[in-house]
Amino acid sequence: MDWVNTGGIPVIMTPGRYNAAYFEHSYLAERTGSELATCTDLFVENNYLYYRDYRDRKQKVGVIYRRISDEYLDPMTFLPESLIGIPNLMDVYRSGNVAVVNAPGNGVADDKGIYYFVPKMIRYYLDQEPILKNAPTYLPFYQEDRNYVLEHLKDLVIKDVAEAGGYGVIFGNKLSAEELADLKTVIEKEPRRFIAQEVIDFQDMEIMDGDEKVLRKADLRAFVLSGEKTRVWASGLTRFSRNADSFVVNSSQGGGFKDTWVLSR
Secondary structure (H helix, E strand, O other), X not given: OHHHOOOOEEEEEOOOXXXXXXXXXXXXXXXXXOEEEOHHHEEEEOOEEEEEOOOOOEEEEEXXXXXXXXXXXXXXXXXXXXXXXXXXXXXXXXXXXXXXXXXXXXXXXXXXXXXXXXXXXXXXXXXXXXXOOXXXXXXXXXXXXXXXXXXXXXXXXXXXXXXXXXXXXXXXXXXXXXXXXXXXXXXHHOHHHEEEEEXXXXXXXXXXXXXXXXXXXXXXXXXXXXXXXXXXXXXXXXXEOOOOOOOOOXXXXXXXXXXXXXXOO
16 A cells, blocks of 8 residues: 555554454455554544554554445545544545545445446456456346346346345345246346346355364455556455355355465465
8 A cells, every 4th residue: 555655654444343344354454564443543633644543642644445335434524424434534535645545436346237347348448358257247237138137037146236245146046936026027127236147156165163064155355456566465365155055155144264375376
């Protein structure tokens, strides 16, 4: 985060230890040499952002990577009822006195509908073919894709583009005939609201369930740092489902974590 630092310490802002991804927040802070802070540790004074440590010393913050949504970030600008934001943070940001790595508004990239366009963006902007392939994805917003989704609904996984953390994920093969009919009606009415994907039978890994070794679905979240250069860390976050019949590994859905070992580079 140094390359955007306005002059001060770097901070990873977390909602707190009760957040399902708190382990990830603390890991990122440790690996980047940043302070891990909640809103109670951060405050605005004279149009600068400060961090107050456990000794009640204040330090100027030059760059912040926040792990809360836009609407909760600053109760003076967004939702006034937010209790996890920093009052007047946006004034400091607009003045150029602090950098926000994931600037307000960049959550558009978290819209699952964007996933559909990633291979097209690589071809358009880089004039290259993607090295890693997407899971086959359909956007019901387009008539051709909508026809395919409605015809093959029971074989697909449907995702609400406004949801995150494993919420809004529907497996067609888990639905009754009546539920499938209801979902088709919703998709026809709000096609922009959803994407559909082929079900990928991804890797099973051994985990400990009590005293027993069992197989569960797992995935790897890579950490990529982009600045003057883009670098993939020789590490990652391995997540797994605790339920034998589930493909959802998100921590907010009860998923767990495993150590990630990189044996060679």
